[in-house]
Amino acid sequence: MFKPQVRIPATYMRGGTSKGVFFRLEDLPQIAQQPGPARDALLLRVIGSPDPYGKHTDGMGGATSSTSKTVILSKSDKDDHDVDYLFGQVSIDKPFIDWSGNCGNLTAAVGAFAISNGLVGKHRLPENGLCTVRIWQANISKTIVAHVPMTHGEVQETGDFELDGVTFPAAEVQIEFMDPADGEGALFPTGNLVDELQVPGMGALQATLINAGIPTIFVNAEDIGYTGTELQEAINNDTQALARFEALRAHGAVKMGLIKDIEEAAARQHTPKIAFVAKAKDYTASSGRQVKAKDVDLLVRALSMGKLHHAMMGTAAVAIGTAAAIPGTLVNLAAGGGNRNLVRFGHPSGTLQVGAEAIQLDGDWQVTKAIMSRSARVLMEGQVRVPGDAF
CATH class of the missing domain: 3.10.310.10 (Diaminopimelate Epimerase; Chain A, domain 1)
Structure with missing residues (x-):
């Protein structure tokens, strides 16, 4: 007997010039709520990897590095942070997920997802204006601050901000990457500029x-x-x-x-x-x-x-x-x-x-922060389905 498919709450989002499948940590099956082979197998199946045809026909991926992405978010227990953000870059043709770095583009969508999914305290949400979402980037142990526009108590996604590489305009999200030297390493690992x-x-x-x-x-x-x-x-x-x-x-x-x-x-x-x-x-x-x-x-x-x-x-x-x-x-x-x-x-x-x-x-x-503007938008929300024996 083959196990039936399981349903997992998920949101498909564009952030900057990338898109990926976003999950709340608590919504993942219990066995996938911790790092390890089960989590990787689950996310690989969600995206549709590995795909020797390079199409991701049987998954949510788009068969490019910009669209083979997964994000896991949870309420942060760190002081002065709202949400923990973990990013997984899914290989297209190999059974492999790289957890070694961040995705700056999808960072633009993290704040919006966190607000809409109850990961930011209600006392911190303005009725109108900018909501400052304090993000802990778990892959590289760094702080990122996203300024997300709000209208009538909800995330404002539509707007006239144009981003080259994205077809349609949307609302502008300014992102500050604090102390952006990756992980614990030096800004210049060899000590040289060249x-x-x-x-x-x-x-x-x-x-x-x-x-x-x-x-x-x-x-x-x-x-x-x-x-x-x-x-x-x-x-x-x-x-x-x-x-x-x-x-x-x-x-x-x-x-x-x-x-x-x-x-x-x-x-x-x-x-x-x-x-x-x-x-x-x-x-x-x-x-x-x-x-x-x-x-x-x-x-x-x-x-x-x-x-x-x-x-x-x-x-x-x-x-x-x-x-x-x-x-x-x-x-x-x-x-x-x-x-x-x-x-x-x-x-x-x-x-x-x-x-x-x-x-x-x-x-x-030393660099204290880097700043750029991106945009983000929910493309679809609901549940993804994965065969129960896939992880």
Whole structure:
């Protein structure tokens, strides 16, 4: 006999340029309320992974790194925090969930979900105006503050804020990533603003290795044969290029101390991220929109889960804003150098602005917070169904 499907309360949400399946921890089956194989198996089945066809036809995933995501939220027992936020990046073709980092885009939806699902105390909810939701990001042990608009006591989702990479406008949600150096690591794990990274097949590359928002490896576009104006098809259809990027990611991860040897990179797909930067120039975005050099400070292209991202990961945007604020990094130099606390960069879908506050203490750089605006919207809510023998 096959076990029947079980029903699990869930909400399907867009946050920034990503979307994922959101759960309250207490709504998960008891066996999946703790980290472990049962939880991973359940969430894999919800998304529809692993899928050798790469389509996620039998699940809620969208078969891209931006849409193969899960979120578990619970009321926080930490002082001065409302909600604990745990993010799982689901592999498309492997039975694997990476819990090593945050999703900055889905962070934009965490506050709205928390308010609507009773995870924020009613005494903290304004009838109209902005609700400040204090989020504990459990993957990296960091505080994030989301400012969620409220109208007549409910989350305001509709609005006129436009975000490149998202088709329709919505209400603006401002997010502050406090002390964004990832986890307990140093902002610059090697102690250098620029390192020389030896990568087989690519040679010696200048690289900025930074631990902000999410561990990220920045290289110059021209050093690896690109211009910084590339769209997804220029890279994602080139298997040799993707293999070189994965080699770069693996060697950078070792240099950053995230893994001990390059073979371990396969079990850490979500982090670190790879990005390449270039000086500002005109290009055509994926929507057909013309982005002018005068409208951006620099160009950035980033890879997530082995593919060029269609826009920009929110956590990588934090890394970009942080690196841009520190004179001498490759990101800062591509933007023209000097001191800056705000940067607008061009990505495949258009442009994005991010700010960061950086200070130097006893020779070491520290970033107190990074700020950006995103939007979020509930797409569907109710219950997901999963075969009872799947976890």
